[in-house]
Amino acid sequence: MAEKVASLGGEFGFINLIRSRITDPAGIRGIGDDCAVLPMNSKSDLVVTTDLLIEDVHFILDDITAAQLAYKSAAVNLSDIAAMGARPIGCFLSIALPKDITARWADQFIESFIAICDRFGATLLGGDTTSSKGPLAINVAVLGKVPCGRSKLRSSAREGDIICCTGTLGDSGAGLDVVLSRVSSAGSTKLDADAEWLVRRHYEPTPRIQEGLLLGELEGVHAMMDISDGIASDLNHILKASSTSSVQLGADIHVEQLPLSSKLRRWSAANGKDAKIIALTAGEDYELLLTLDPKDFDLARNLLAPLCSLTAIGEITASHKGIRYMDGDHELNQEISGFTHF
């Protein structure tokens, strides 16, 4: 039997296969960050990101509205632009539509897509439309700009940095759990207000564009990325990218400091879930994860205060590799750390 692509290690295996064959041209940062960074002009670099969403992998068409799907398709890309500290310029939408999609659905999709793009300055500039005999597929590419050499990368974390995140964590993961329950019960579950809110956080994440721009201006903000796969996975990208042959960086995360919404706490308690574990391991929060010089933490938090919270959740260290999860004074057991492979 031929080796299956799953044995490459899934998504990251395929990306590593590509990376092993590519060398970035001089002056360009390609694969490895939330966006590629290219020289544009004397003031700005160009940043570019693209994300592909597939029905039944990234969304369940019967559960999500056309407007929500459009919003989310744009938002996950805008979040990558935010993570670079960049400003959106324009976007491109490719969509493969099954034949049974209605004109009303298409109209609502386009209206919502244009609304979120316009709201964040990413004018729809082109794309591609086609039919699909299978699932609905959506690819969005977004261009942005950032002052030359000022894009925030995953590779800039330093020993002693405070690890922070915007907003609250885990809401989207809990929302996905609610969606999957709703789908498996064929919609017969009546959702309470908390569950409804968590589902909205899953379907309508807030791209932290304005927050990213403010953080992008701070020299004390070192590494930044958006949280798409959960801290337990994403923080490892920062640690790996920021480590050198001489200094291996690790992190301490203080789970009692994780910013958890009251809705997530209540929903978790009512459903026998551990909100902290959801916050660490579930994906698609699309909050910003950053490391910054401790002296700039108050400044950064105050800058963001009118928009959203900024919470210190840990520190970058050179004293151990990988992520150590601390609950007060004791380290969480291995099972929790295992979620780094999420």
Place this chain on the structure above:
Amino acid sequence: MAEKVASLGGEFGFINLIRSRITDPAGIRGIGDDCAVLPMNSKSDLVVTTDLLIEDVHFILDDITAAQLAYKSAAVNLSDIAAMGARPIGCFLSIALPKDITARWADQFIESFIAICDRFGATLLGGDTTSSKGPLAINVAVLGKVPCGRSKLRSSAREGDIICCTGTLGDSGAGLDVVLSRVSSAGSTKLDADAEWLVRRHYEPTPRIQEGLLLGELEGVHAMMDISDGIASDLNHILKASSTSSVQLGADIHVEQLPLSSKLRRWSAANGKDAKIIALTAGEDYELLLTLDPKDFDLARNLLAPLCSLTAIGEITASHKGIRYMDGDHELNQEISGFTHF
């Protein structure tokens, strides 16, 4: 019953729906050409294109090799860059892989994709990979650059222009016919050399990058686009984009002047097909279609001679609307003209 998206008029209906809701920001040309054009710096404009290919809509996975699919995914986008007279800078690959794709297939795909991108200067700079429970889906986006204000648009055709195309037409359409026969006969058809060549023209179209750059430098080249849906469809895009409220442009196409390969002629004769009709109406040739000042035709043809042929196939006129297909002195019947709705 809700109105189905097909009733919007398919691909073009959906695009028109989007267009009706969008206004390009100042200085940017968005939807409506082969690429969007954005200001980049004092020397160059940025051009961007994206194309989505879906299994069983754009290709049959069992018939095309991994290397051919990778090549074609890149080539159809590079062709759009060529059509603007632009130079590729970089590209982005999004791919949704079914679980039964082998590691060997993935490796061959990536090797071929990187090879064609590197050959034309479009370094692979990023993308997205995911699984798919349904068909394989590939989205490619390519960035390019063109001297400021010098991109070749669909809207620049003028009365009296000669209509030209590069290379030969119809090979790809015949190649698709061969592929579909081969698939329906479950591969039992033994292909002769002509058929093999036509299939290669379908799976491995040549992006006319160098040709586009040479033509891009000629002021006498007015409108340009690539031929993806056949002249009968694509020339109408030029006529529509170049007409104004005061001047409605039309075209005469001289079908006896269509550049037909000897392989297409032989294959058509052997299979009872009309090579000229295939050349007019079949898609995916990815040759360049351009209109130019008659005085520059010899110059353009000589410039391209080391690379490929440039053939005059008609003229832009203001004396009638739409396309008139002439075979010698007589006009082809309505049935042929009907292929403009292909």
